[in-house]
Amino acid sequence: MSIIKDFLLQMTLMVLPIFIYFTIITERVKHDRNKTILMTVFWGISILLCMSFPLNFGHDSRLDIRIIPLLFGALYGGFGPGVFLAALIILYRLNFGGISIGFYNTVLVLAVTLPVILFYQKLFMHSRKYKRVLIAVFLSFYYCFVGLSLLGIIKGFSFDAIKVQVIHLIFVVGVTWFFVMLYETIREIQQLRLDIQNAEKLRVISELTSVFAHEIRNPMQVTRGFLQLLDDPDISESKKQYIKISIEELDRANDIINEFLSFGKPTVDNSTKINVGKQLEQVVNILENFALNYDVKIKKDIHDSCWIFANPQKLNQSLINILKNAVESMPNGGNVWVACMSTEDGFIKVMIKDEGIGMTRKQLDSLGSPFYSLKEKGTGLGMMVSYQIIHSFKGKIKVNSNQNIGTEFTILFPQLP
Structure with a gap:
């Protein structure tokens, strides 16, 4: 029962940054760079909490899901956040357990896996939802498999140790799938809400243009016609210049109305x-x-x-x-x-x-x-x-x-x- 509680605690430590990001940061912070910095801080806090409250198996086995916030930070944030979070893991592990087999294993795993994660980052960002999920699941599996293999090489393979590591691998892969799906779904919902807001703005513009464009154009065309009639060869050059400027400004106003009407016209899909x-x-x-x-x-x-x-x-x-x-x-x-x-x-x-x-x-x-x-x-x-x-x-x-x-x-x- 205590193991289940530890697993649920680890998952909770992952959920909090996601909901804080989408409920607070995205609404109040406009610049992408500031969003990335704040999200990196949240993922860093999540890593520290996951490592501070690990799952304990026996005397020597301590497992956590630090890979998931590291994965999110590197894939959604890029090179800088990925390297920062990896350095944070190494420093915290050094401070927490000192120079030990576990520390060497942590450094080796990150040295082998982080370049691969960063290599897939651009592909991840340009992919659609379900391909992103597959990439993230593959990378989490790769991280856990490398960790399992290196730990076995350093400490030696035993049935109990392998069993624990396999359980950890399955759990991490499952949780990665769940959280990437959750993250992407929330992003889709948020984008849909923004699209609805933009559509409402465009609808208001469309209604305004449809109502006023015709009424504005009629007196403009009449005015332009009379100005052209006034453009007589006998009038002075200064008056000709005034008439020319007036006609140009009327034409510019007409161009603005045409641009407005591009919102108001029903679009025909001729793709x-x-x-x-x-x-x-x-x-x-x-x-x-x-x-x-x-x-x-x-x-x-x-x-x-x-x-x-x-x-x-x-x-x-x-x-x-x-x-x-x-x-x-x-x-x-x-x-x-x-x-x-x-x-x-x-x-x-x-x-x-x-x-x-x-x-x-x-x-x-x-x-x-x-x-x-x-x-x-x-x-x-x-x-x-x-x-x-x-x-x-x-x-x-x-x-x-x-x-x-x-x-x-x-x-x-x-x-x-």
Whole structure:
């Protein structure tokens, strides 16, 4: 009965960080880096508690599930958190038991298993839910198997010791499966809630545009018509300039309404199998003359067979907007790199990189929001539409930027089999 209590205690020490993260951290902390730091701290506390309250078998056997918080920290956090948590295990083990066979075994197990865990980290992050579960279960099995083998080599093999280690292996693998499924399910629910919130915002915009667009456009068209009639050859140059500016501003207002209406129009799904590389070539051809006006050169690295399922017109609209922004971010000229290729983990990767003015972290966080733009006369609606289009094709967008260095857009689409 005491063993069952110890097992349940170990599981409880794993549950707490997960629920604290999703109920407190994700709601109040916005930056991904700060989330990673806080989550690493929670996993570290979980490791210390698991090692402080182990399962005791006989005189020498002390087992715990420290591998699971280490695995979560390394797979979801990356290299830094993984190394930090491994160092924490070694230091705590040294302080707790001193230099001993158990300490040497801990160091050897981490030296053999941690590089493998970190090697699979990128594949894990780019995989879907059930593949993530399989990767995590495999890595937990690998960790326990290495620990069992090294302990047997150091201490010698015995039936009782092997039996205990096998029970521990089965328990750790089962608990890993359970917690990865739990973690991924909670993430899906949270993402679904965020999607519903965004959908509600878009619904409000759609209703507003549908109500006001027609009424606003009528007086605008009438005003534009009268301004054109006033544009007579006999009037002074200054008045001609005023009329020209008025017509340009009316046209700009009309463009803003069109961008609004892209939310209000019911979307028709005309998606088909397309080659993203060819679409990207078309976009580059469209904007090459525009780029020359800014003294910008567009350099291409486009591979064949980049097939996805999408609407070609909408995809072109989003790519044109992103590439146009890249060109406009370099008022003094420069280079823009565009690339399209398939990745080993089943995605089509589109990259657009510039040498422009770049963005701060705060500006990056606001990118894709309505009415947020770095342009003097921009509305931010174009980028918001682009984000919406890419997400509608189940694509993912990652943006890296540094001020006065440049910005890199990375778009990942699911590859067709």
